[in-house]
Amino acid sequence: MPLAEIVIDVVIRTRRKTVALVVERDGRLVVRAPLRFPQAQIDAFVSSHSDWVRSRQALVRKNYRPPHQFAAGESFWYLGQQYPLVIVEQKRPALSLEGEFRLARAAQPRACEAFEAWYRAQARPLIEERVAHFAGLTGLRGKKIRLSSARTRWGSCSSRGTLSFTWRLVMAPPEAIDYVVVHELCHLKHPNHSPAFWAAVAAVMPGYKVQRAWLKKRGRDLSLD
């Protein structure tokens, strides 16, 4: 008995020469095809790649989270844990964390800003403390610490010695935050990803690969989007 047929969600025809299959973040299958490529051949192509499509869809659906609406019951990250959101009537503070995120109903229309302000307020002292801790261990000291809004990088280190960290980092577990701090501090000495750089990271944090893998796997979910 054949398995259930694969559903093609969208076919996009352009002046390309080959057929390509794309499984979107929400699991939809998009087929990119040449302008006059017959539908029967698209179907045949898809069914000959059905194992790949199914495993890809299973993987992305497992990790998929719909965009945040800031409604009661949604969960938000802090230090590697997810906490549910509840809406409360009291007006202040706009947002607090007491085993659950408590958002004032009056602040709900600007919930994203309230969350960002809250994360930033946590991020500054926490990251400064971890930078000071590892500076003490390694003797590596930056000139300045900056909080960024970067979406695609957790931290960076400028040639002038400014260490930047995105406020989103406080959504990650403490050990992953430490890894990013150590990573950027080590860039003060090694402004590259050479073997010497990774050896310096490993000297401070022998298990850093676990943290790096965690950020790679879950990092996309650490967002207010």
Ligand SMILES: [Zn+2]
């Ligand atoms: Zn780096």
